[in-house]
Amino acid sequence: MKYCTCPHCDTYFKLAGASKDSLGWHTICPDCGGSFDIDIADYVVPEGTLVGLRTGMKGFVSTFTDQYAADFEEIVYLITYRVGADERTARARRTEFEIIEDWRLLKRTEFGVERVCHYPANQEQSNVPCYNCIDRTRCNADIFERLVRYEDTGLTPDMVVEYKKFEDDLVRNSFTLRHILDLIEAEREGRLVVLPAKEVYELTWDVGPGCDLSGPASIDGQGCCNLCDHGELYAYRRECRQEHIDRIGKDVFLNKLDAELAIEEIKTKERGEGQ
Numbered sequence: 001m002k003y004c005t006c007p008h009c010d011t012y013f014k015l016a017g018a019s020k021d022s023l024g025w026h027t028i029c030p031d032c033g034g035s036f037d038i039d040i041a042d043y044v045v046p047e048g049t050l051v052g053l054r055t056g057m058k059g060f061v062s063t064f065t066d067q068y069a070a071d072f073e074e075i076v077y078l079i080t081y082r083v084g085a086d087e088r089t090a091r092a093r094r095t096e097f098e099i100i101e102d103w104r105l106l107k108r109t110e111f112g113v114e115r116v117c118h119y120p121a122n123q124e125q126s127n128v129p130c131y132n133c134i135d136r137t138r139c140n141a142d143i144f145e146r147l148v149r150y151e152d153t154g155l156t157p158d159m160v161v162e163y164k165k166f167e168d169d170l171v172r173n174s175f176t177l178r179h180i181l182d183l184i185e186a187e188r189e190g191r192l193v194v195l196p197a198k199e200v201y202e203l204t205w206d207v208g209p210g211c212d213l214s215g216p217a218s219i220d221g222q223g224c225c226n227l228c229d230h231g232e233l234y235a236y237r238r239e240c241r242q243e244h245i246d247r248i249g250k251d252v253f254l255n256k257l258d259a260e261l262a263i264e265e266i267k268t269k270e271r272g273e274g275q
Helices: 136-152 159-172 177-188 241-245 256-274
Strands: 003-005 012-014 020-021 024-026 034-036 051-054 059-063 076-084 087-095 097-099 106-109 112-115 199-207 231-239
Touching: 051 076, 159 177, 199 241, 199 256, 231 256
Parallel strands: none
Antiparallel strands: 003 012, 020 024, 024 034, 051 059, 051 097, 059 076, 076 087, 106 112, 199 231
């Protein structure tokens, strides 16, 4: 959030909120209570800011609209993000995403680790070095608070890096952590079935050479082709279903070659029995 100066009492304060009426945007000074106009474009999240959406996606602010907004929190931002090679757009209010770039309190530079300034020292200069900053105590307090919150998690830096890789993989594949947790809960409750493949090859008796199609479709619930001398065994490619799982390696196979070898084995066995 940016700073502004009250034209009534010259108080320099961080803008915490604003409202819009028929005359435009205005805010109220926390010191004197005076109201004054502001240019809202100077206080919205800047274009190009990296943000994280509640869905787990990360993207960049491309623009904003205040057409239907009556207060600061109702401003709608257009956020561009990528899913694979596709570029997509989401609309979100300020309460529906977090700024990623702005959260850092420290940064690495060619001179070492330095503070990231969040407390301009005075109205005229916003980039005063830390050794002149009147808010250095608050800055240090923020750093210590962030550090102790991190240490309270019990995570090491290496663990955080590994989790970040995991999170990036989720985003890259259009998943969210909530989705993964739902899958874990489904598995725990016995509702999750993992199919061995997208497609399988199922051995099926069907119409063979010399068949005149004069027989019934089934007898006592069994297909007649496996009872008829003219029936032929085929390997049909089908979408894998739960009912196939226990039949893998019997009359259902994960690839065509294994299915064809099984057919040959059955035919060889039948020829041997017929001699």
